[in-house]
Amino acid sequence: MKEVREPRKAIINAMPIYTMAHTNPALTHAISSLSRREIEVATKLLEGLPNKKIAVELFISERTVKFHCANIYKKLNINSRTALIAACFKTFVNLARPKP
Template identity: 60%
Template structure:
């Protein structure tokens, strides 16, 4: 598998993959600071209750932020969030 080149100065062999990566980068930038913090806690495998305790917020607030994250990234659950995260890491490493 070849590496994905998202540099604007060099052409990509796979334009569709390049555009998808650029869209994901754009989508991630739409997350608020708190949503990014919660997304990282999800990546660590923490459940909502522990995320709430770590960030000193209620579990309901964590669920609210999770819903916003899923909506902004056009995904439906934390498993998809983690899968996309690790897929992007793999794609960048290869």
């Protein structure tokens, strides 16, 4: 018997992306240019999920995930998921520093 899977709404927790944008004015325009789906994919990338798992969770193909990743990298002027994570980490480190 084939299992019927009910579609579920993707919950967007894009706080790292928006925090990155608001603490780095140069990224504000780039972040605002991301589509809703690209933000969902970027959030999953920041959670450390592989493309296959992102595809399953967002009900899209793995090829579509790769397409969104390429668009994200181009819009944010980065070249890998590691660069995306590094940019977020750098932003959080800057937020944690005490202001003089």
